[in-house]
Amino acid sequence: MNLDLTPADAAFRDEVRAFLDENLTPGLAEAGRLTTSVFTDRDWNLAWQKVLYKKGWVAPSWPVEYGGTGWSEMQKYIWASECTRAGTPNLSPMGLRMCGPMLMKFGTPAQKEFYLPRILSGEDYWCQGYSEPGSGSDLASLQLKAVSDGDDYVLNGTKIWTTHAHFANRMFCLVRTDGSGKPQEGITFLLLDMDTPGIKVEPIITLAGEHEVNQVFFDDVRVPKKNIVGAENQGWTVAKYLLEFERGGAFAASLAVGLEKIREITASERAGDGKRLADDPAFSRKIAEAEIEVKAMEMTEHRVMAELAGGKNPGPASSMLKARGTEMRQRLDEIAIETIAYYAGVEQMAARAPGSNVEPVGPADGMVFMPTYLNNRAASIYGGSNEVQRNIMAKLVLGL
Known part of the structure; x- marks a missing residue:
């Protein structure tokens, strides 16, 4: 290659x-x-x-x-x-990376004509209605009910961890339309307007102190059946296709940038003995090992690119990249926290706002290390947990 x-x-x-x-x-x-x-x-x-x-x-x-x-x-x-x-x-990946490609494959001509230009321009801002309390990685167990009533479905239930739902005017959503058979066989994929009567968005403040995710409640929410993507009770197929695009991505470049920021700080920060962290053999070994892992990730991404160039979709390779990339990201976060030591514990919400004139405590790049670490703890869970990704790889790649 x-x-x-x-x-x-x-x-x-x-x-x-x-x-x-x-x-x-x-x-x-x-x-x-x-x-x-x-x-x-x-x-x-x-x-x-x-x-x-x-x-x-x-x-x-x-x-x-x-x-x-x-x-x-x-x-x-x-x-x-x-x-x-x-x-x-x-x-935001919800429209451009997930909903858009999904509509190109499964949407009706009318859905494509209406939604795709609005996704491109940013006129529509999307959120994802997948996870529920008790139905996160076990997505097939979701219980948000959609009862048929003429030309509409009537939705009752809740979704959770809904990122940017407080900003979104659209949601793509999985609902339960049939509970009589296998869980995967009774799910339908719907598009809905967030200003529909009966939808309530409640904030969830993260450990990082940020309002990014929410819980969304549905109380007799009416959604037209024309908003189905695919067929009724066949939403699991649509959802799996969309998740291929959520799980994949280019990790190597962001990992390399994160590693470089760590290197820059180690050139000036001191260890407990007063010496530069860059001169500490044990810490230098951690950096070197991480650099090898990042290079391996880059090579893997290039192999996936070669397959994509041949007209294939990401398939199980997206699960492999998702699992390895998120775990490596978490590893770099831990090294970053170790790099700035006690500065990591300083809460700096005001200094982290774009345009703020509040001086950071400690290295300027370091003030995002702790919130990034906290946010990325979820990276190996959302999009399907890494344990689920390994099951997918075992089945589709190894035939187990």
Whole structure:
């Protein structure tokens, strides 16, 4: 596998860097730098999305006919890597990475015509109605009931850990339409408006002190049956396809950036004996081991890219990348906390707000280490727990 860039790809990389230099404003860059989870705050991620939408670069993985870029797999990888290195805000993945590709495969012509342009422009901001109390990784046990009533379903129940539901105007949702057979066979995939009467969003404040997730309650919520994606009671197939896009992704670039930030701090921070952390043999070994793991992740991503270039979908490889990437991210978080020691315990919500004039306590990059660590503890659970991912790999790859 030749990892050297072709002259055309090198020229594309330079074009991307020039675009980022020109369009990534100091405010947007600061918002990206201060992001502590998968999600940048809505105002900042939508501001960046509008910049990319104007350029025509908002959905690199979409087919050209739906507004995609037509880039090769290597160009997509270059784009993702350069955005990570530049520190751009994270675009919300719910519409662009998950709902959009799902609609392209399973949506009706009317659904595609209506929703896809609104996802691209950011006019529709989506949240995901999957998990429920007691039905997280065991998603097939969900109980949000959808009772048929003429041309509508009437929904009663609740969803939990619903990221950015307090911002979203749309939700893609799994509901229980039949409880008589196997759990997977009675689930239907619905699209719904968040301003529908009977929907109530209650905040959940995370350990990091942030309002990112919510619990959503449904009390006799009427959803038109025309909003079904796929067929009634066949939503499990749609949901599995969508999760392939939630689980995959380019981890290596973000891991490399995180590792570099740690290296920079170790060059100045002191260990208990007064010496630089960079000169501590035991700590240096941890950094070296992590660097090897990051390089291995990069090689794996390149192999997956080769398959994608051949027209295959992520398949079980997305489970492998999700499991390994999230565990490596958590490992780097732990090293980062060790790097700044007691500074990690300082609560700095005011200093972490973009545009704040509050001086950070300790290294400036370090003030996001603890909230990032806390947020990323969930990374090996959401999108299907890593234990579930290993079961998928055992079945689809090893045939067990």
